[in-house]
Amino acid sequence: MKASLAPTTVAEIPEVASNTLSAPSLESWLDRVCRCVSQLVVVGLIVMIAAEVFVRSVFGWSLQVTDELGGYALIVIAFVSLPSCQAQGAFHHVHFLDARLGRLPQACLRCFFSVVSFGAIAVLCWQFALFTLTSWRSGDVAATTLLTPLWIPRAVMCVGTACLCVSLLRTIFHDWQRIAGLISSRGRRG
Numbered sequence: 001m002k003a004s005l006a007p008t009t010v011a012e013i014p015e016v017a018s019n020t021l022s023a024p025s026l027e028s029w030l031d032r033v034c035r036c037v038s039q040l041v042v043v044g045l046i047v048m049i050a051a052e053v054f055v056r057s058v059f060g061w062s063l064q065v066t067d068e069l070g071g072y073a074l075i076v077i078a079f080v081s082l083p084s085c086q087a088q089g090a091f092h093h094v095h096f097l098d099a100r101l102g103r104l105p106q107a108c109l110r111c112f113f114s115v116v117s118f119g120a121i122a123v124l125c126w127q128f129a130l131f132t133l134t135s136w137r138s139g140d141v142a143a144t145t146l147l148t149p150l151w152i153p154r155a156v157m158c159v160g161t162a163c164l165c166v167s168l169l170r171t172i173f174h175d176w177q178r179i180a181g182l183i184s185s186r187g188r189r190g
């Protein structure tokens with residue numbers, strides 16, 4: 001039996017790739033910056049946890065800030081990685097539905113989902129912005145050793161969702177171009 005790597009993208013799964021529209025990577029400089037920031041934060045989180053484990057096992061004491069900084073790192077990873085995930089097509093798709101549709105209905109459905117996603121994320125971004133401004137004005141700080149102003153992690157959520165909105169707008173534009181191309185090619189054929 002030949003050993004092979006598991007498929008990593010939808011296009012690499014033969015039964016799905018034959019029925020779905022191939023979406024090229026739409027990653028822009030903004031998406032790449034977000035991906036690099038997320039990767040750096042993951043590396044920093046690993047280093048911080050390794051330092052905590054080392055200090056606890058060798059010296060028997062704690063850095064005291066690992067939990068708090070780890071939580072902030074998870075916020076950065078979760079929100080700042082969203083635009084890159086969108087651009088690379090890493091989010092879930094309804095493959096059983098895609099497999100039953102033709103190319104044009106499939107493109108229309110993807111565009112519809114992108115528009116709905118944009119609306120939902122835009123509302124979230126707006127609410128995160130209001131939440132961040134409220135924290136800024138009130139001067140809320142974390143009840144921890146670092147006394148971190150809470151507007152900072154909340155601003156990260158706002159920035160991540162704003163970048164996702166930009167990525168979704170780019171996806172909608174490409175979806176619309178794909179639909180227009182399919183309609184014009186259909187018109188030329190018949």
